[in-house]
Amino acid sequence: MTIEGWILILGFTLIVAALARPVGLYLDAVYAGRRTWLTPLVAPVERGIYALAGVRPQEAQGWRTYAVGVVVFSLVSALVVHAILRLQGVLPFNPQGFEGVPPAIAANTAVSFVTNTNWQSYGGETTMSHLSQMAALTVQNFASAAVGMAVAVAVSRGIAARGSGTLGNFWVDLMRGVLYVLLPACVVLALPYVALGIPQTLAGSLQASTLEGPTQDIAVGPVASQVAIKMLGTNGGGFFNANAAHPLENTGALTNFIQMVSIFVLGAGLCVTFGRIVGDERQGWAILAAMGSLFLVGVGLTYWAESHASAALVAAGVDPSAGNMEGKETRFGIAASALFAVVTTAASCGAVNAMHDSFTPLGGMVPMVNMMLGEVIVGGVGAGLYGMLVFVLLTVFIAGLMVGRTPTWLGKRIEAREVRLAVFAILAAPFAILVGTAFAAAGAGTAGVQDGGPHGFSEMLYAFTSAGANNGSAFGGLTATSDFWAYGLAAAMMVGRFLIIVPVLAIAGALSTRSPAAASAGAFPTSGPLFVGLLVAIVLIVGGLTFFPALALGPLAEATASGLF
């Protein structure tokens, strides 16, 4: 571990924290329909779109209508993506002449991009035409992120509502997220990315005759435009197989830093937006503080672990203190790779700038734990916030009892119905992860595993964890192209997305029908350090107790067998 490494980590944290407020205020203005500096440009387009789509923008929806909108839109999206992937062989923008994507992979990919997971069981540069990358995958990078933000905002509105019973209009929230936030930001980001070396071309490859003679065929394409949205929308699906480790997808320290900040910036900003919507910004900061604490612990642990050579390297004679450079890029080094790994799994991004499979057991466990905790550490755009709000609800419930009052949150009583829905939402991801891994480990998925022993188990566990948590990163040693993996992971992604969104919207719906009571001096503040600490403890204990056996059989068994690293 180096001074520069820690400066990077702390500097990154501070910059994200500094950006949270301006971004959060902007998002608040956008979703509240207030005037922003983009309004003159975008509002006419927006009105035209609603007219075309038959959307009445003033119409506020109850939670059921909102949820049906989310599900129908996602379903239609998945079918369109699936169709494009299957038909890419006969569609334009296919300079390499790729054939249609096989059905299982196409289905897996469609679900994967629609659920903001962007798990890739294919190599981008060897499978996808430019049209597929742009019209199918990039579109969903925008859409799935906008859906996540819309749900988070709708949930915040429900919590703040004064008995109206409505959460806003899904179609409006969806389009505002794209038109006012994601698209302008990506346009702004994409050109600097090109300037820093990330390609943006319709050509398929760059042919070179190398210094030693053989030709090198370097895949290129419209990369910068996709990188801009894949980070900002916490999608993470790479243009290239090696994702952000690829030197054309992430060319150096600066692009790496911008990409990491992009991953966190909207999620962090949404916390502030939440605070503004419920009328007390500190509520949002408290949530962000809880996320930040969990984040820093994870980064510290990963950085420490990765600063040691792994057991295999030591066995071959490498100096134990050399650091684990297997699977990492020289231009990033240990610190930026460890930081990126934690950022990408804390948020539900899933882009990687180093191969997690080659991390030391504990270094690789932190990304897994990040996902297992429900990706509530900043989290996927929107998904992190609404996931964390479920934990907040449980924390308020337990803490409320402990101070001798019927638990109330922001002036609203929490009753059996909300607790039931919260439990349901919290169960969804563990269900997908543990049941999926159980089937895989019992034999259904062992064929694709690269390593034996606990590490092989970790590969399977990581795959279902990544799918269930809608992350998309992988222990890449696993070959997940079999039908079991393609469909099993797709099912896990669906469960991890919609069986959380629907109950969370239902909670918001229930809360939206109640009028908040005046803040009582007898209720404990949900914005102080004590509450933040309790929230962190609840997240850790619920997640920890759920996954301890699985972690024991994977990373912990590997760590204890190999002398920790």
Add this chain to the structure above:
Amino acid sequence: MLVHLRPALVLVALLTALTGIAYPLGVTGLAAAVFPHQAAGSPVTRDGVVVGSSLVGQSFSQPQYFWGRPSAAGEGYDGRASSGSNLGPTSQALADRVRAEAARHGVPVSRIPPELLTASGSGLDPHISRQAALFQVARVASARGLPVDDVQALVEARVEPRFAGVLGEEWVNILALNMALDAMPLANAAPGAGVP
């Protein structure tokens, strides 16, 4: 359900047109106009021939060149098949590969800078560290019949500092270094140790 179908279909279609076609094509057009070199993948030419991308590593195995890191991209530095080894931290295959790699350098593992023994995440890592470059100076100099000091000076001149003093790592771009090496006058070149 049905009332949701129209907005869903229309918005998917509009989003496809807007974010899937207009956005990437617009950015492509802008990029071609403003940063045509980077947009095309930062090609490097010598004598009018594209010899690679300044950002992408390529395979070097001859003794007169600085070598990059082991690559798991295809057969090695395959520009169409980026990949890490994905070998786990307790993998026997990883330990074996490290030993084999060390044998290529001809010295014990413990004396070799670790990144020359470990595969990068992309398999296309264009860089090695300063130490890793300096470690190879003796071999390259002797293969080229150049004074060790000249080669060393060349390496030192090509070390890129950290961005803004903190971001990233110190590194040397191997393709650039090797091209500079090829461009060096073969003043005291030993016969037969030339450039292909």
Add this chain to the structure above:
Amino acid sequence: MSDRPRAPGLLDPAILVPAARDAFAKLLPTRLWRNPVMFATAVVAAHVTWVFLRDLATGTGQPVFAGQIALWLWVTAWFACFAEAVAEGRGKAQAASLRRARSELTARRLVNGAAQPAVAASDLTPGELVEVVAGELVPADGEVIEGVATVDESAITGESAPVIREAGGDRSAVTAGTRVLSDRIVVKVTAVQGSTFLDRMIALVEGASRRKTPNEIALTVLLSGLSLVFVLAVATIPALAAWSGGGVGVIALAALFVALIPTTIGGLLSAIGIAGMDRLVRFNVLATSGRAVEAAGDVDVLLLDKTGTITLGDRQAVAFLPAPGVAERDLADAAWLASLSDETPEGRSIVVLAKEKFGMRGRDMAPAHARFVPFTAQTRMSGVDLEGSSVRKGAVDAVMAHVAAMPGARTLAPEVRAAAEGVARGGGTPLAVARDQTLLGIVHLKDVVKGGVNERFAELRRMGIRTVMITGDNPLTAAAIAAEAGVDDFLAEAKPEDKLDLIRREQAAGRLVAMCGDGTNDAPALAQADVGVAMQTGTPAAREAGNMIDLDSDPTKLIEVVSIGKQLLMTRGALTTFSIANGVAKYFAIIPALFAGIYPGLSALNLMQLGSAESAVLSAIIFNAIVIPMLIPLALRGVRWRPAPAARLLAGNLALYGVGGLVAPFVGIKLIDLAVNALNLV
């Protein structure tokens, strides 16, 4: 002498022995399924028992180990049932004596003014009239419509001093099972057997009509959800471990599951609820539902009647303020004369003050032909007419008007009016005194704020509860008393409708309101309040409207009621936290034991250095079981707490039950493991 037995101690064998027996009956699946956590425990226990019997029969496996685990799992479930039975047992003893009071009730109907022969009380219907004379038991709840009687209500309240019950007014309610000691009353039946106050009380103390409260339901959902998470976590273990090719012991798995699910809180949850009601009952407050008790914990605003709650029921004379040119002694003399016949506390206090200041003693009034003029609502004065002279004291306006109307009245001193206003501003009540046409001055009557109320209200404020004083006084007086007593707000010149409006306003702002009342005109407000405590001495209407009844008719107890409600919720929260935090240590005990055969390296997780895999599992299960009875006293007594801001309460409880819950099992399991190994149990 009280008929009602005092509540038994925590570990009274008279309760423990029957409870131990009842606990077995509660293990029946038909009764256990209401408690999902314990039901799951029993299912697992049954399974392990089957494994034990199978191993015993076939001579394979580890029957000794399986047998002990099965035993402890059953013990865990039994302990939970035992906790509930103990909590119920405490109420049952009280119910038994109440039932005796109910059994022999007979009634004599009154038809057209004539008493009929005695019939069983159960034959009565509401609206009928019955006659009760000295020595008889009141046959049914009702309202006195004729007569006055002293009644012994000790069977209900435990209070041995007899109380007055009379027709009209706010002391008209009589309760079935109480004994009339003197005189004769006619009672209009308002509730018949089966729904009388006595019946409700029996049901309440027995817990028979106990339904889960909203908070309890929510908590049960949470605990069931956590149990489901652990079903997932544990049930997938064999498949997850299959990859490694190693087997996982089914007994250890079963043990892990029970150790993880929140058995501690699951086992004690209903006991906590019953005990909370029981604490109220022993405090001589009856709650009509558990919901009311919980609501008491949530109260934001307390409405308190000034008289009797904040101040001593009566005002005391503290000073004589003579008019200009009048000697203080003359004023005192006149006031003393006017008060001699005044039996109200105010009147007596004037006599006492005059005696203290000027040594006035009783004199023979007869020769002076004194005639006493009582106070009436019309005159708002009382006094005495002596030969040739009349003395009056009363409301300042009334006395002044009286004097002004007298022939030859002197000009009234503005100083007197100013003095009266000064008294009122200071929270006192001015009483004017006049002799004939001369206004002599003012007697300063002062409300005496009860000792210690200031501290009580400060406590409430720390808990986040606002106190509002309700008084008929004018705003000036009210403000002064409010300031002295330290209440947050007051409602002056309050009429019953004002009270109701105030409650509605507070509720509209989302606040929960508690109040107490006794009169019929309090009934709407009692019904509207979230917690309405009716006085046992009150009218039947008031008793019906409230959701709690204070048998001691002591309005200050509202504060304790709030405390008990809070304590109930807190106990649940604290034990939930403790229970969940326990899971961490149990993992560290059982997981290494479970997987050590597959990955020996995992023994590094055996932080407690437990002797063997079997002893680790057994120790964790034993700890899991015995922690339930160890916490029964806490569950029944409730967690200790002192009023403090919520954040501090939370911090304190987290430190004790959260951190304690993390640490305690590490120590406990280690100690048990030492014992298990020393005894060679496995």
